[in-house]
Amino acid sequence: MIKFLQGREEQIVTKGGDARELVGGRPSLAGSVSQRACVFCGSRVVLYPIADAVHLVHGPIGCASYTWDIRGSLSSGPELHRSSFSTDLREKHVVFGGEKKLYQSLNELIDKYQPQAAFVYSTCIVGVIGDDVESVCRRMTKEKQIPVIPVMAEGFQGSKKDGYKIACDALFSLIGTDHSKEISPYSINILGDFNLAGELWMLTGYYRKLGIQIVASLTGDGRVKDIRNAHRAALNVVQCSGSMMHLAKRMKETYGIPFMKVSYFGIEDLSDALYEVAGFFKDAHIMEQTQTLVKEELQHLIPALEPYRKALQGKKAAIYVGGAFKAISLVKALRLIGVKTVIAGTQTGNTEDYKLLKAICDDGCILVDDSNPVELSEFVKQTGADLFIGGVKERPIAYKLGIGFCDHNHERKLALAGYEGMLNFAKEVYETVSSPVWQFVNRPNQ
């Protein structure tokens, strides 16, 4: 058995083997090769898909460079979010302050691009050198007559999850500032879909068939005007609850909009989501439409999945993803195609999330919070996993171990949400697990 980081015993639990519950949400130990990111990263990924706003990173160049076109959040129109804007702070600004450069940059940026709004991200040192970003943003809002929103996301304040919350607050400040959009009584906001590989467009397709209007998408293929009108929707439907629950709760408090947590990933969760949303409106026609849609999709999907299920029966998967909700959906979806989850870990799950995750896993599954490459590769060896599902930093590790890999993070190019997404997922898992390349690797445990 490997040496765990001291004090990490509570963050690793084997279902059926350990009586204790996993404790999530702890800060990482200094010195760990953590796969986690920072507050800035969290807020940047959440707000990034808003395509008709400019996103200015106030700090040294790195934070802007590393988040330039980082996730495949597709836009059906403007592409402003795909460029990288930075104040590129230098030593003189660290000494004398960067407010003047921020003001000047915003001036140049807004004049040039005429955006609907501007988000200004404050990075680590901006907090330390004491720039008053909020006051520069207020001044700009007045001068340019567009919302200029400070996102106070200094990286050291916590983990990525804390950044989600800051992004939610930034969005909240935009909500309720416009009333011009025409809105049906059967309307929702979609929270927590980022339109990776065009997934949002699949969802809008379903909701259109049910006769439900989408007021705003937060934030996939997002538009400032829609977000400003978001307070007028009848319901908030929250996916990827880790990032957007805070906003849903604030909108409930302030505007009285109820919310429901859903997942669009996997047949069960997706069908449940559609039925729950339909049920909310208590409208016979919408419910009927939903039944028809689910029935038609399943009639097509179930037989299409069958060959993959047969081929994958008995294979074992390791999951290490950002949020726990995603992990739960993955466990279910994998089960549907005959794959058993033997490792389930996340970067940002909390204790409650892990209880839910544990409940749906099989005995023997290792649950882990905030893991590192040494642990993960050891667990893969122990469990004999055939497949790893994770993000950019996990991919080469899985390949080095000689097992298949699916990206379930920013680098995903195939839509995995929706019914079509389930079939894509089965195909992708099959393709990587059954790749002929693995026959040339001697896996030590086989």
Next chain:
Amino acid sequence: MLLRHTTEKEIDRKALTINPAKTCQPVGAMYAALGLHGCLPHSHGSQGCCSYHRSALTRHFKEPVMAATSSFSEGSSVFGGSSNLVTAIETIFTVYEPDIIAVHTTCLSETIGDDLTQIVSKAKEEGKVPDGKLVIHCNTPSYVGTHITGYSNQVSAFVKFFSTTTPKKRNVVNLVAGWMEPSDMREIKRIAKIMEARTILFPDMSGVLDSPLTGKFEMYPPGGTTVQELIATGDSKFTIGLGAYSTEDACVKLENKCKIKFEVMEIPIGLKATDRFITSLSRHANVPVPDELTKERGRLVDLIADNSKYFYGKRVALYGDPDTLIPLVEFLLTLDMRPVYIVTGTPGKHFDESMKELLSKKIPEAKYKSGERADMFQLHQWIKQEPVDLLIGNTYGKYIARDENIPFVRYGFPIADRPGHNYFPHVGYVGSTNLAIQLLEKLLDYQDRNCEEEKVEFQM
């Protein structure tokens, strides 16, 4: 049109950077530290920095990239990161068991004023550094210079901490590798080997960031310059630095510390730069140039002659790092091409002077810029004003290449969307041949695809 907002008319910018041709220091330090065998790079700052650098390097090399972080919190930003680093050193040696930890700073730890020398000696006093294990460190404030500066600072730290002079001089030439690919380092070692020159190459990422798939995850792959080799650099006869921006500082420090004379030259990209490198190595290692290399050179000249009509007069735009851009521009001139627009986000006079020397007579229309706001938006505006036939640079050029329909050769860091850079070198005669073929393929593919139908011919 992804960059539909970019217009021909240059806008006056005094503050804003759009689509940078650079990134920050720490990622360079992390990359260089991976070229030391058994070393775990350590980022002293917030968790995000380490995560971003690892992701950036992973995307480029498609390899596991290991590094630890001090995981700063609100408290560390107020009270300093000393206790985080001491804990980190203990944790790393207990759990990940490297031979060496190479600590680099970030903008945050620099701004709050953490003193690495003091913190590391504190960790040693408290017994957190096991016998035989080492902790080295360098300062890499993100708001000074660029990723190239960070690379240079890390390489200089190798000299500062390791190079030791003894009475026993050895007939060895130190080769300090500037920022290049592991495949380039492998090629430089091959050249030295067939010349039978005794050399120590550092840093050396070959065997670390191009490791084979074995079915095993190795935290510390077999490659990398060893500590023994680095110590021995102090007894070498001569040092050749490849790339002024990334190696000159290390060469100077080595001379000051161990009295070893040095020469800084371009990374051997292209015929002339390779000639200079081989001449210098031959002289200082006191070995003849073998026939094999002369033949490789001959094959490169042959390729250029065979294809000169396709190269002639083609206008090229390039962006990236000065140490590669300078020899690359020189090589393009050797090929009879016209490098017309060149930008690098890395500031420094050497680039401007080299460009002036190379271009002022031959390409009077050339425009070049370095430092602040020498970004890809600037480059794109120039291209809009008068188009080019070829674009060379990292993956971020693909938007310009697509919008303007320009053949595009990927070169530099980061390349996230194509393999190859980690397999095929671009240095030496063989590497330059690879590169010339890549340029040709893009130019000729473009012609075949875009010319009028009746002009598509078997023989071009």
